[in-house]
Amino acid sequence: MADPQPSHRSPAIAAAIILVCAGLVIYFLPSIVLWIGNYSPVLATAVGGCLVMAFFAVFWLRARYQRRRGG
Structure with missing residues (x-):
């Protein structure tokens, strides 16, 4: 059965990479x-x-993307 909410592991995996x-x-x-x-x-x-x-720009851009997405 599909999880209706987005996975909470995805941001952690992206940050780890x-x-x-x-x-x-x-x-x-x-x-x-x-x-x-x-x-x-x-x-x-x-x-x-x-x-x-x-290094800092990647996290800044990711935060902007997340805010724009509503996450």
Whole structure:
């Protein structure tokens, strides 16, 4: 029988996937920034900042989507 209410596990699974992906990016962030820094320190700073901000942007966009959906 189908559950009339949306599953409560879906947001938790989505958040877990986002956190694992962000954790992998943050784990490799120093290596990525150092590699790019060999070419341009300014570009390395920009890439590092963008990767860190992307972590928060994903949750901000998800919250906007949930509010718009009425969830």
